[in-house]
Amino acid sequence: MTAWQIDYVVKNKFSRPGHPLLKVLGVVMHWTATPGATDENEKAFFDGADGGGSRYASAHIFVDKDSARLIIPLNEVAYHANEKPSMISKLRASTSYYTSGNANLNTIGVEMCVEKDGTIHAETIKRTEDVVAELCRQFSLSPENDIYRHYDITGKNCPAPWVANVGAFNEFKTKVRAKMMPEVIVESIANSDYISKTLTVKTDGLWFYNTPRWDVKGGSSAKGNSFIVTEELRVGGYRMLKCHDGKYRTADPLHVDINPKPSDWPYRVNIDNITHAEAVDIVQLIGTNYKGAKVFGEAK
Ligand SMILES: [Zn+2]
Incomplete structure (x- = not known):
């Protein structure tokens, strides 16, 4: 049309x-x-x-x-x-x-x-x-x-x-x-555990967005800047957080920290100095109990 x-x-x-x-x-x-x-x-x-x-x-x-x-x-x-x-x-x-x-x-x-x-x-x-x-x-x-x-x-x-x-x-x-611009699917998460928590920028020059979409950058924030989260969204399937300054930012733990920690905050756990047999046990345990967890290992 x-x-x-x-x-x-x-x-x-x-x-x-x-x-x-x-x-x-x-x-x-x-x-x-x-x-x-x-x-x-x-x-x-x-x-x-x-x-x-x-x-x-x-x-x-x-x-x-x-x-x-x-x-x-x-x-x-x-x-x-x-x-x-x-x-x-x-x-x-x-x-x-x-x-x-x-x-x-x-x-x-x-x-x-x-x-x-x-x-x-x-x-x-x-x-x-x-x-x-x-x-x-x-x-x-x-x-x-x-x-x-x-x-x-x-x-x-x-x-x-x-x-x-x-x-x-x-x-x-x-x-x-x-x-x-192409349409993106934006979903607001009800009763999000991220709301009212503090987002702190870990990467210097972290992009922010004026609207909930990833393809139009609004500007950048300096490392150490902190914002209060006001809304959690899924934008094109990825978690995006609206902050009190009206800007939108990623929730990727590589680039931001959230405090206190939301219940589903992803952690990376390193365990050193265990045997191969113990590592296999741990991988099986994680695979059974934590859906979606990725386990990486390095043979010694
Ligand atoms: Zn004219």
């Missing part, structure tokens, strides 16, 4: 000229700045021989709070970022039919619809995250490096809320990245 429905406008020189995109190097974010207009309204507007009031303007995808509509094929040029040559040098492309070095030739334009009160609805932004995550997957783009505001391309105040607040734009890119 795609994040958008296909609803192409007819070819016309103003909104859908039919020129091929040279390649897709980025996604350019816009807002429609037309309060109350839905993606259905926008499609109807840009359709027909006059392509939306005989103005050279369009975008590939329009998103509102309940649907998203692809009105121009993703391998064709839309006129969405061409007020002047691109300010981003890698997007400055030109062709025989287009000589100004503009980003329309190598980007996809995504428009967020605007509510009657002039804001972008939270559901519209969420749906747009899904749309752009799918575009990034489809065209092997990086959310951190390949998503632009119209403002970044030409200096236009678009999308205005993200020009006024670049933090909201950065948050959008973070959400897109999160939506591109």
Whole structure:
């Protein structure tokens, strides 16, 4: 299932000229700045021989709070970022039919619809995250490096809320990245014996994670730092501990110590100076009584 429905406008020189995109190097974010207009309204507007009031303007995808509509094929040029040559040098492309070095030739334009009160609805932004995550997957783009505001391309105040607040734009890119990552199974352990105990870092530069997943590192903690455990989880089957600073850390005894010791804390026991026969007895004893224990030995 795609994040958008296909609803192409007819070819016309103003909104859908039919020129091929040279390649897709980025996604350019816009807002429609037309309060109350839905993606259905926008499609109807840009359709027909006059392509939306005989103005050279369009975008590939329009998103509102309940649907998203692809009105121009993703391998064709839309006129969405061409007020002047691109300010981003890698997007400055030109062709025989287009000589100004503009980003329309190598980007996809995504428009967020605007509510009657002039804001972008939270559901519209969420749906747009899904749309752009799918575009990034489809065209092997990086959310951190390949998503632009119209403002970044030409200096236009678009999308205005993200020009006024670049933090909201950065948050959008973070959400897109999160939506591109494979799902992991996260399980919270009820009545965990780890809660309220102290985790102390044993390895300098131990990774922590901002969310319960192992593949996105949030930063590192120094050896000797201590944290109170607030939650025990299984993330992809491995024990992860949420700490009082809101960060997640491993429970691997190679890297952390927990005090007091939880009931299932794994120990490593070395027994020196015993005979071969005694060692065999111990291995059998452990094998019988401790499920999952691994016994290693070294012959003397
Ligand atoms: Zn724009």
